[in-house]
Amino acid sequence: MKVLKDILYRVSMEAVVGKTSVHINAVQFDSRKVEFNDVFVAVRGTLSDGHEYITKAVNQGALAIICEVLPKDIVDGITYVQVENSQKALAFMAANYYDNPSANLKLVGITGTNGKTTIATLLYHLFTKAGYKVGLLSTVTVQIAEATYPTTHTTPDSLTINSYLKKMNEEGVEYCFMEVSSHGIAQDRTTALEFAGGIFTNLSHDHLDYHKTFAEYRDVKKSFFDQLPAAAFALVNADDKNGEVMLQNTKAKKYTYALKSYADYTAQILENQFSGLLLKVNGHDLWSKLIGNFNAYNILAIYATGELLGLETQENLRFISELNSVSGRFQYVISKQKITAIVDYAHTPDALKNVLETINSIRTKNEELITVVGCGGDRDKTKRPIMGHIASELSTRVIFTSDNPRTEDPEKILEEVEKGVEPQNFKKTMTVVNRRQAIKTACQLAQPNDIILIAGKGHETYQEINGVRSDFDDLKIVTGFLSQLEK
Template identity: 30%
Template sequence: MQTCAEWIMQATGITCHSDKVRPGYIFVAIVGRITDGNAFAAAAAARGALVIVSDSPARLPPLTLPVITVPDARLALARLAALFYGNPSDKLHLVGITGSNGKTTIACMLEHIFTQAGLTTGLIGTIRVNTGTNSFPSTLTTPDAVSVQHYLAQMLKNKVTHAAMEVSAQGIDMHRVANVRFSAGILTNLCADHLDFHGSFASYLEAKAKFLDLLGTATPLIVNIADPYCQAIAGRFSGKLITAAIDSPADITASITHLTTYGSAFTVTVNRPLEAGNGQMLPAGRYPMTLALPGRHNVENALLAGIAALVHGLAPETIGAALAGFRSVERRMNIFHLEGLTIVDDTALNPGSIDAVFAALASFRYNRLIVVNAIRGQRGTAINAANAAALTGQRRKLPFELIITASNEQVGPADSVTAEEKLAFLTTLNTLKTDYTYTGSLSGAIRLALRHALPGDLLLLIGAQGMDAGRQVLSSLAKTPENPCRDQGHYPRPAWSAAAE
């Protein structure tokens, strides 16, 4: 029987979705968490599939076309996709970025730095995909293996030379980035997240550690060594390690000299000569940088992105000029003003990102702080309990009024908050004696915040999909006659309570 590689020579395409099969396609049947691809093999055959690939042939229906049995269908999909598209990552300078927080900002920073350096640049990330001549919204942080290889092949076709890619823990575990060659890796930071998928924090950490297996011995791994979990994973890496930290011992460090609401100034110190990918050596030295983004965490993001650019041969001066012109990514510490209020919109979705946002608020000037937080839907009870505990921890350091919402009218089934998730979040707040107000709708939560707000106050909108429409809803509500900010807040303020709908 022909091997998978031999079938590739005849194939017109490859997919694991039966509805995408066209005549001559290879259909890879994957046993998923919800559905079993083997059950759709007959449909794939009817649509003209060339061959079926499965790691569970006993689950297949009777078929007349060839079946190839493999040990792992997901790995086979990744290998087949790479072969079909000609292993495009082998011909790209591709930086893989993993970690709990900062991936999106770092990827976009790298895209901006490479572009400003005159390079044709690509991006695969949470917010969008850029194939060099075409940019469009993405649906997953790390797409499926076929899409990854397709995007990389499109980049090559469009003469992209340098690209950045976010690599999620699920993407690693599900082999979406198997057979992708990275020219450098970045490990940002680690905290509890995606516990619904991985089951435990330990399993999540182990999935992140598998990122090391994707890097060759000559591929540099850039690590935020100040993070204890990153430090532990870095200790398992046998390849070329470059450590980074703010105000802590590392190969390359950043020292913050100025931190304000709208940006920072910092000095990057290269403590030992650094070998770049072009064979040149960057001597030890100090390089002043500025960044038009708030927060210590964004300095950390800039440091990691800057090091990745250094190892690809870019000059520190080029990197510094690019970072100075970089602007915030969608829903990452976005600051705007409305009716006398300062609003910060951030996708903070786990304890680490919640803590980072509140730390950044230390440089803000305001009268009172009002926080509207969206519960994470379809992500499990553990992460929601952890996020509630993180908010309680911040409340003990800093007074603020807290409004919790499920954003019922804004999210679809994939992101809707379950009764168990809502209970986990609110019970944690109750147990920790944290006052709050709950409202099911996002519009209700923001309307309540506006009713309580006065000019000079700071309104913080945080959360993932449930808060994506927060700014739009806020802008719409602020134009209505009931907005108290329009007449300087001459409205009674209802008492805040822990009662939940």
């Protein structure tokens, strides 16, 4: 049991009705989870408003209500606290309830459009190899030392984040690497966390269904760096023009990395092959199993972070060279017929362009590059024709197909994707709505030495259609079809 006033530490309160000296059991923002003596935080969400469930929460036993607008009917014996922003209040309350666990480890947040999962995951493996107990909060998984937990959001809600960080404290975790999404920042899920560092990867077209404008999207990312403390580090990609913007108002120590610009951490690509990359990083040779220019940036960010967190240089280089690719990020299989199939999460224009340019820089041009790609439903529609343009411009053949249509008509999504195809590229495209059939078609079209790229879903092991999730793993499916061709 916790005292309410202690949980309200640092929360900006506008009015209090009742006592804050009461003991509460747990903090909840989902009325369905409220039990006896809990405190219910009424949060305004994108789909529903928690204020509509205050009465329900009280009826289920809530002892205290945190809200932006006090209800008309005040129930005797219930404490009501009016705040300016319920999301922000929830963040501080979550941190207080779990005894501010982020203060007891070195928490590093990674934000940007592309590269977050790869950098966070590889940093987890890097520091694990270096002998530390490490935590990971990512799109793909949550890791607490050796224990694995499922995940549903890039950045979980603040209660979930702090509960995981508390478990990390209990397990003796020293470092935690965390993906920080623009949604998570905008919804104050990371407010009240104490970060030891922040990494900015890049900024390109994404999430404009939520943020409306690119400037708003950029400024949300920037606010994460604005809030970093002076003791933290801020590491940004200097080759992205927005990197400088991220550093404008931060109190943190400023560092940069780049392949093309002057920076604190630089790298040259000496070799780029399907077997990996040979880089010269700050004067040191480094071989990595990762592939492509975009991974050169990721490796550089990982190297810089390792240095900033105190890893010895040669140890840092050695462990990075041992790291494997992340699930769903440029994962590939080669069939007995020498057909290469690559599965990648590329679901933004910039990510798709990076992957296709990487493949084209490695291939001999004597083989076909067959791309299978689509766009998710109920998400940013403006990127769809851009994705269609990039895929058709940089591939020799393209099969447009469903991603996760969600509640949208998949055929209409694909019509919007096709609008980006230039007339001269029409002949190299086809549309196969069923994703499994599209992958099968790509395998049937492929000849020895050809390359198949299946983009958009990467690590996801499901496909969502009309609210129903079905098992669907791009890598397993393409591997199965390729093996059938060998019989």
